[in-house]
Amino acid sequence: MTDPTPADRAPTEPGGGDALRRLDDPDFPTLTMSQAAELLGVQAAFLRSLDSSGILEPHRSPGGHRRYSRAQLTVAARLRGLLDDGHTLASAEVILGLQDELADARAVTDRLRATLDRLDRDG
Numbered sequence: 001m002t003d004p005t006p007a008d009r010a011p012t013e014p015g016g017g018d019a020l021r022r023l024d025d026p027d028f029p030t031l032t033m034s035q036a037a038e039l040l041g042v043q044a045a046f047l048r049s050l051d052s053s054g055i056l057e058p059h060r061s062p063g064g065h066r067r068y069s070r071a072q073l074t075v076a077a078r079l080r081g082l083l084d085d086g087h088t089l090a091s092a093e094v095i096l097g098l099q100d101e102l103a104d105a106r107a108v109t110d111r112l113r114a115t116l117d118r119l120d121r122d123g
Contacts, residue, residue, distance in 0.1 A: 026074075029059035029067035036068040040077055050076060055093055 022028040037044045050056040051066065056076060058066040068076075075096065082092035 025069075026071040027069045029069045029072075031068045031070075031073070033058075033066045033068070036073055036076070040073060040080060042076070042080060046080070047076065049089075050079065053089060055079065055089070 023030070031039070033044050033047055037047055040046075047056070047058075047066070047068070051058055056068075056072050058068050058072060061067055078096055078099075079089070079092050082095055083089065087095065
Protein backbone atom coordinates (compact mmCIF):
# COMPACT_ATOMS: atom_id res chain seq x y z
CA MET A 1 0.00 0.00 0.00
CA THR A 2 1.34 3.45 -0.89
CA ASP A 3 1.54 6.39 1.46
CA PRO A 4 -1.38 8.78 1.23
CA THR A 5 -0.71 12.03 -0.58
CA PRO A 6 -0.78 15.23 1.50
CA ALA A 7 -4.27 15.86 0.10
CA ASP A 8 -5.51 12.54 1.54
CA ARG A 9 -4.10 12.86 5.07
CA ALA A 10 -6.23 13.87 7.99
CA PRO A 11 -5.36 16.98 10.00
CA THR A 12 -2.59 16.23 12.48
CA GLU A 13 -2.74 19.33 14.65
CA PRO A 14 -5.42 19.99 17.24
CA GLY A 15 -8.10 22.12 15.68
CA GLY A 16 -7.16 21.01 12.15
CA GLY A 17 -4.04 23.17 11.73
CA ASP A 18 -2.83 21.21 8.70
CA ALA A 19 -6.27 21.48 7.14
CA LEU A 20 -6.26 25.24 7.67
CA ARG A 21 -2.78 25.54 6.12
CA ARG A 22 -3.97 23.57 3.11
CA LEU A 23 -6.76 26.11 2.60
CA ASP A 24 -4.05 28.72 2.01
CA ASP A 25 -2.15 26.47 -0.41
CA PRO A 26 -3.01 27.53 -3.99
CA ASP A 27 -1.95 24.09 -5.26
CA PHE A 28 -4.14 22.07 -2.89
CA PRO A 29 -6.96 20.37 -4.85
CA THR A 30 -10.06 21.46 -2.96
CA LEU A 31 -12.76 21.99 -5.55
CA THR A 32 -14.87 19.43 -7.37
CA MET A 33 -15.46 19.80 -11.07
CA SER A 34 -18.95 21.21 -10.56
CA GLN A 35 -17.67 23.73 -7.99
CA ALA A 36 -14.81 24.76 -10.28
CA ALA A 37 -17.11 25.11 -13.29
CA GLU A 38 -19.56 27.20 -11.30
CA LEU A 39 -16.83 29.50 -9.98
CA LEU A 40 -15.42 30.01 -13.49
CA GLY A 41 -18.82 30.33 -15.14
CA VAL A 42 -18.06 27.52 -17.59
CA GLN A 43 -19.51 24.12 -18.39
CA ALA A 44 -17.87 21.05 -16.85
CA ALA A 45 -17.11 19.95 -20.43
CA PHE A 46 -14.66 22.87 -20.72
CA LEU A 47 -12.69 21.59 -17.73
CA ARG A 48 -12.82 18.03 -19.07
CA SER A 49 -11.43 19.29 -22.40
CA LEU A 50 -8.50 20.95 -20.60
CA ASP A 51 -7.85 17.67 -18.80
CA SER A 52 -8.06 15.52 -21.95
CA SER A 53 -5.75 17.93 -23.83
CA GLY A 54 -3.20 17.72 -21.01
CA ILE A 55 -3.27 21.45 -20.28
CA LEU A 56 -4.64 20.89 -16.77
CA GLU A 57 -4.09 17.70 -14.84
CA PRO A 58 -6.47 17.77 -11.90
CA HIS A 59 -5.89 15.62 -8.87
CA ARG A 60 -8.06 12.50 -8.77
CA SER A 61 -9.85 11.47 -5.62
CA PRO A 62 -9.71 7.79 -4.60
CA GLY A 63 -13.04 7.44 -6.42
CA GLY A 64 -11.60 8.95 -9.60
CA HIS A 65 -13.32 12.33 -9.32
CA ARG A 66 -11.42 15.40 -10.48
CA ARG A 67 -10.32 17.92 -7.85
CA TYR A 68 -9.02 21.36 -8.82
CA SER A 69 -6.71 23.77 -7.03
CA ARG A 70 -6.95 27.55 -7.04
CA ALA A 71 -3.81 27.68 -9.20
CA GLN A 72 -5.43 25.40 -11.78
CA LEU A 73 -8.57 27.53 -11.79
CA THR A 74 -6.43 30.60 -12.45
CA VAL A 75 -4.95 28.90 -15.51
CA ALA A 76 -8.40 27.78 -16.67
CA ALA A 77 -9.78 31.32 -16.28
CA ARG A 78 -6.87 32.80 -18.24
CA LEU A 79 -7.40 30.22 -20.98
CA ARG A 80 -11.13 30.92 -21.07
CA GLY A 81 -10.40 34.63 -21.55
CA LEU A 82 -8.07 33.93 -24.47
CA LEU A 83 -10.56 31.53 -26.04
CA ASP A 84 -13.29 34.15 -25.66
CA ASP A 85 -10.98 36.58 -27.51
CA GLY A 86 -10.96 34.17 -30.47
CA HIS A 87 -7.72 32.25 -29.92
CA THR A 88 -7.57 28.51 -30.48
CA LEU A 89 -6.77 26.30 -27.51
CA ALA A 90 -3.30 25.60 -28.92
CA SER A 91 -2.49 29.29 -29.37
CA ALA A 92 -3.99 30.16 -25.98
CA GLU A 93 -1.70 27.61 -24.35
CA VAL A 94 1.34 29.13 -26.09
CA ILE A 95 0.25 32.66 -25.11
CA LEU A 96 -0.10 31.60 -21.46
CA GLY A 97 3.37 30.10 -21.51
CA LEU A 98 4.85 33.26 -23.02
CA GLN A 99 2.99 35.47 -20.54
CA ASP A 100 4.37 33.39 -17.67
CA GLU A 101 7.91 33.53 -19.08
CA LEU A 102 7.64 37.29 -19.45
CA ALA A 103 6.40 37.67 -15.87
CA ASP A 104 9.34 35.54 -14.64
CA ALA A 105 11.82 37.61 -16.68
CA ARG A 106 10.37 40.83 -15.32
CA ALA A 107 10.68 39.52 -11.76
CA VAL A 108 14.34 38.64 -12.37
CA THR A 109 14.94 42.09 -13.88
CA ASP A 110 13.33 43.77 -10.87
CA ARG A 111 15.53 41.76 -8.48
CA LEU A 112 18.64 42.64 -10.46
CA ARG A 113 17.72 46.32 -10.50
CA ALA A 114 17.16 46.26 -6.75
CA THR A 115 20.57 44.63 -6.27
CA LEU A 116 22.23 47.23 -8.50
CA ASP A 117 20.50 50.06 -6.62
CA ARG A 118 21.69 48.61 -3.32
CA LEU A 119 25.25 48.25 -4.61
CA ASP A 120 25.20 51.84 -5.91
CA ARG A 121 24.04 53.13 -2.53
CA ASP A 122 26.55 51.03 -0.59
CA GLY A 123 29.45 51.46 -3.01
